[in-house]
Amino acid sequence: MDVLPVANPTKSFWLTAEDDFATFRSTPELPAEADVVIVGSGYAGATTAHYLLPQFKGSVLMLEARNVCSGATARNGGHLKPDLYYSHNDFREKYGEAGAAEIINFEHAHLQAMKELVEGEQIDCDFVLTRACDVHLHGTAAERAVANYTEMCKNPHVRCKQDVQLTQGDAARVISKVDGSPVCVTYTAGQLWPYKLVTAVLRKAVAAGLNLQTNTPVVATERLGDGRYLVRTPRGAVVAGRLVLATNAYTASVEPRFRNKIVPIKGACSHIVPVSAADRAPHLTNTYGIRFAGADTDYLINRPDGSVVLGGAKKHIFPYKDRFYNVVDDSTLIPGSEAYFSGYLEKMFYTWKGVATHADHVWSGILGYTDDTLPYVGALPDEPRKYVIAGFHGHGMPRVLLCARALAGSLAADAAGVAGDPAPGLADIPAAFRITPDRMTATENRILQSLQPAPVPKL
Ligand SMILES: Cc1cc2nc3c(=O)[nH]c(=O)nc-3n(C[C@H](O)[C@H](O)[C@H](O)COP(=O)(O)OP(=O)(O)OC[C@H]3O[C@@H](n4cnc5c(N)ncnc54)[C@H](O)[C@@H]3O)c2cc1C
The missing domain is CATH 3.30.9.10 (D-Amino Acid Oxidase, subunit A, domain 2)
Known part of the structure; x- marks a missing residue:
């Protein structure tokens, strides 16, 4: 509970575009059940819904703790800047030459993917x-x-x-x-103007059938005997066939195993x-x-x-x-x-x-x-119906979109009974982003070490 988003966040410049959609609820009450529940309405949640809806026949519910898109996405720098070189040697040391290139090529591909999304959907977001x-x-x-x-x-x-x-x-x-x-x-x-991008994507998703519920924090989840989840909120509980945690910094609020992994x-x-x-x-x-x-x-x-x-x-x-x-x-x-x-x-x-x-x-x-500087994307190894797309390490703009497309494809394939290793869809993201038993059990956390204060230069 101590890692839930707080009330009264500071107001960013991007949020000057807020209107009535900020507190949107598709229905006055929560549905009792949904085939998929997406937690979080930021860039990751919104784009996962965007890619999922056209290929998934079931019901999709999105629960957002605060106003729509009020997390990191609405308060970032609006900078879609792939890291094409600065981390190369670190990545090569950990993931080999091909692994490092996979991450760089993936980030670079976001430039074209974003242009296609913005132009294809005619989204006005100052891109x-x-x-x-x-x-x-x-x-x-x-x-x-x-x-x-x-x-x-x-x-x-x-x-x-x-x-x-x-x-x-x-x-x-x-x-x-x-x-x-x-x-x-x-x-x-x-x-770009990230809030305008995400709210435009969400408005289209709502028109395509997404049930969006703002100001509805998920406070606990419980795995039921039949593999579904009971998702508890202050407004009541929902039974979810599948659960997607697009909760970024707050992921431990829903899945405590991420407490020391996504900080x-x-x-x-x-x-x-x-x-x-x-x-x-x-x-x-x-x-x-x-x-x-x-x-x-x-x-x-x-x-x-x-x-x-x-x-x-x-x-x-x-x-x-x-x-x-x-x-x-x-x-x-x-x-x-x-x-x-x-x-x-x-x-x-x-x-x-x-x-x-x-x-x-x-x-x-x-x-x-x-803990290892890379996002966590995919189903949890021991809970195949619980998916995570989170932990973008302050660098989500050139990573989230194609992770969301891959995760949506993976979820839809899984729901249709199509299996594979890696799971269908997830072959499209860098191997190092996928959730493996090794990553989930690793205990080393190098975040603080990587943020050592530097000598103060003269400005
Ligand atoms: C100050 C700042 C500057 C940044 N600048 C850049 C930049 O210029 N370029 C870049 O690439 N990246 C930048 N980032 C990082 C980037 O914004 C993130 O990587 C990206 O927005 C992550 O998107 P997301 O959807 O995963 O997370 P978020 O936008 O944080 O969305 C998560 C959502 O989940 C909701 N949520 C969480 N827990 C619960 C719960 N229990 N129940 C219901 N809802 C819940 C939250 O309220 C939130 O709306 C910056 C971040 C910050 C904070």
């Missing part, structure tokens, strides 16, 4: 296909970038390497617009505008990842209206474990984040010098970090 620019300001980050880029380029299984360009020296400064940037790396990325981590984000309406915002041609040392990173997208969504402020988070680790409270801000974000653009980009900015929205959100 822009662009190039990301990673700026590596600290020596260790720059060295790591060069090493990973170099090895990624040698990996014969990586299909998208020609999309990635590394630049050093003066040219890096000009491309990045950041003084003192020794290395920058650019590649195709996307940006809620609090993050911060903001929306930045010039102080004076007369000031024309200098448009940045890239989206950005700005990396200092270690896990100290900021990220931003330049919106089509000239404003900027900027997240990170990890200098104010990672040195203070109590502020972020195992924290589900997104009703308060990270101390220091507002001031950090307000003056950021002018200090960071030489094209913004002289343009005073302020953060007109600052918010917090809860990310689901995992």
Whole structure:
């Protein structure tokens, strides 16, 4: 119970698009039974429903603890930025050359998949296909970038390497617009309004038969003798033929075995505008990842209206474990984040010098970090009718969509009695994302180690 989403979360810029749909309930009462119950109405829950409904004849119910799409998806940076090189060597060490490439190729495939979804369904969500620019300001980050880029380029299984360009020296400064940037790396990325994307997908799913119930937290589940589940909520219980946990950071609230595997981590984000309406915002041609040392990173997208969504402020988070680790409270801000974000653009980009900015929205959100940094996707090994699509490690935009498509295919095939190993559909996601007995019994949790506070560089 202590890991359920809290009441009164901070309001993100994206949530300015909220309307009556935020508290939507398809029916005044919960149904007594549903063939599939999806818990969570974020990016993962919504897209799973989207892909499931056309291929599944049974009833589908979605239970959401708070307003529709009020978790991480509604409070993120809107940045669809695949990691095409920076984690290559870590992944290669753990999953081999082909395994590392599988993850990179999968993330890269999200750019096209998202464009197809947005254009195919005619979703108005400010989607822009662009190039990301990673700026590596600290020596260790720059060295790591060069090493990973170099090895990624040698990996014969990586299909998208020609999309990635590394630049050093003066040219890096000009491309990045950041003084003192020794290395920058650019590649195709996307940006969008995540709340608009998800609510558009959900509205279509509701029209296609989804029963959506907001403000209905799942507080416990119980496996019944016939393999179905009793799903308990404060509004009554529902019997579910199959259960999908699209609960990301909060997954332990429904499945306690994820308590030390998917850990809620609090993050911060903001929306930045010039102080004076007369000031024309200098448009940045890239989206950005700005990396200092270690896990100290900021990220931003330049919106089509000239404003900027900027997240990170990890200098104010990672040195203070109590502020972020195992924290589900997104009703308060990270101390220091507002001031950090307000003056950021002018200090960071030489094209913004002289343009005073302020953060007109600052918010917090809860990310689901995992013990081995990768999401958990598929049925639980010992409970074949309980599926999980969660634990996106603060990096869900280039991972969730195709995981959801695969999970929906797997569930529909399983319901139709089609078996396989891996389960049908799940062959389409990286093997390292699938849920195995080994992953479920592993006890090592390297989250804190990977978030070691870094030396504070001058901004
Ligand atoms: C500040 C911040 C910035 C980020 N920036 C980026 C970024 O720029 N790019 C990127 O790729 N990723 C980013 N992320 C991560 C990204 O937002 C997530 O990976 C992604 O949104 C996960 O989607 P989801 O549907 O799995 O989770 P969520 O959107 O969190 O959805 C889970 C839903 O489940 C509901 N729920 C949970 N427990 C229960 C329960 N017991 N009963 C009923 N409902 C329940 C929650 O209320 C929530 O609505 C960021 C995250 C944060 C917080």
